[in-house]
Amino acid sequence: MPKVLVSDSIDQAGLDILSQVAQVDVKTGLSPDELAAIISDYDALMIRSGTRVTKAVIEAGKQLKIIGRAGVGVDNVDVPMATRRGIVVVNSPEGNTIAAAEHALAMMLALSRHIAAADQSVKAGQWNRKQFTGVEVYKKTLGVVGLGKIGSHVANVGRALGMNLLAYDPFISSERADQLGCRLVDLDLLLREADYVSLHVPKMPETMHLINEQTLAIMKPTARLINCSRGGVIDEIALANALKQGQIAGAALDVYEEEPLGNSPLKQLDKNVILTPHLGASTEEAQVNVATDVAEQIRDVLLGLPARSAVNIPGLRAEVLDKLRPYLQLSETLGNLVGQLAGGRVESLSVRLQGDIANHDSQPIMIAALKGLLSHALQERVNYVNASIEAKERGIHVVETRDAAVKDYTGSLQLMAKGSLGEHSVTGVLLGGDEIRITDIDEFPINVPPTRYMLFTLHRDMPGIIGKIGSLLGSFNVNIASMQVGRKIVRGDAVMVLSIDDPLPEGILSEITKVPGIRDAYTVSL
């Protein structure tokens, strides 16, 4: 019988499902070292946010087939490492949406009426009514940052409470925002105008310290900030200072840069601050939802069936998956690349399957392209199951064409996307069956493998330009791993593709575009 280790508190409904097919051991409160020491016996691991599944844990999990996250965020799991080791990582993308949204709304109302502080004072024997005069949310402006699943529900309820709605989400169409009654604005305007700012974004480099000393300084002194998304989105030291200086009126936090929350200055603030210990998903209903959702997937994978909500591989039968895997990787990589080149708000994606690739089932390849396209915005929340729905909700128009007659390599895939940075196309092929090569960018021929950090320029083909870019990057201590130029005619337009060892530091891209002859420059991380 396979063995499942459950290392966080999981609802009994999930344990009952697992017990039908496996021996289930519940051991909570393990450190990564303790987990690494015992994981080698187990076929599956079921967790919440309390367990850190590090590289060392995954390496030690010699028999691990699946890691099930009973919740949404998998930022506590080394997913790339699990993928490399062929371990399926599944989550429950929607099981706790309502719970998290309701927690944010409860925080907003509790903050407005000083519920937590007033409760403490009554229990301490006081009857102080004047000190706890609150404010109404009716007719106030709610600014939702991140209009995804949770943000959308918060917006819907906010509207029902009679609030005016602003939203900031660089990956949502204005049609979707309109449907939710939100005015889509930039972050600056949202922060300047909102009476309540509620954060619902994933944790990623772009959202790290999104709320910091500068952004707090532009908020209204009467504004209240709510974070039930992820720790790290707010600079907590800057927030504590802003609250002490009366720059904003209050804050309610459920998530922190370090959990459990240590010796934070936020703990010294009273009436205007509410702190909860990552309770967003902690409702009876959500815990049953996520536990059953993830336990069923673990059960299915242990029985050799596909998982419906895999973060790192599609929910396909193993035989089909084995054949398609290289094409899916090609499609996802090209989707990610063209999505970043086209910019955040992608309106359309065309996928052209050429040569042998056109003879395969195109649906998973299309889904992989969409997963790649959305992955920069949605991170682990987009998977092979929800990529099409997410694209539809974002109003992305998808077109597929096939041309089996083309006979280059063993087949190629061309993706074209139109977004806020314009229309861009990329073509890729598989060398030797599984090695990805990008063979074309915006119809300029190149031949480069995709790498973690890349820089693309569109420029005039003229002497000296490559040297200038090289020196400029050198002056910012950016190391170039490889470089290639593609052009159609001599001294016409050309593209330059550089692989760089680290992310491009801020500000360099605008310096590059100032170099004479450079028409445009883009940086992507894959």
Ligand SMILES: NC(=O)c1ccc[n+]([C@@H]2O[C@H](COP(=O)([O-])OP(=O)(O)OC[C@H]3O[C@@H](n4cnc5c(N)ncnc54)[C@H](O)[C@@H]3O)[C@@H](O)[C@H]2O)c1
């Ligand atoms: N407190 C809790 O217990 C709890 C429970 C569930 C989820 N969460 C967290 O809540 C957050 C939202 O979850 P969700 O299910 O709504 O996810 P989602 O993927 O449905 O929505 C996230 C939204 O953020 C947007 N976004 C991405 N980058 C952005 C940026 N730079 N600026 C503004 N918007 C950006 C995306 O376009 C997307 O619409 C996640 O961080 C999740 O981990 C917390």
Ligand SMILES: O=C(O)[C@H](O)COP(=O)(O)O
């Ligand atoms: O990402 C999530 O699902 C939430 O942060 C909930 O985390 P939890 O399962 O530890 O409550």
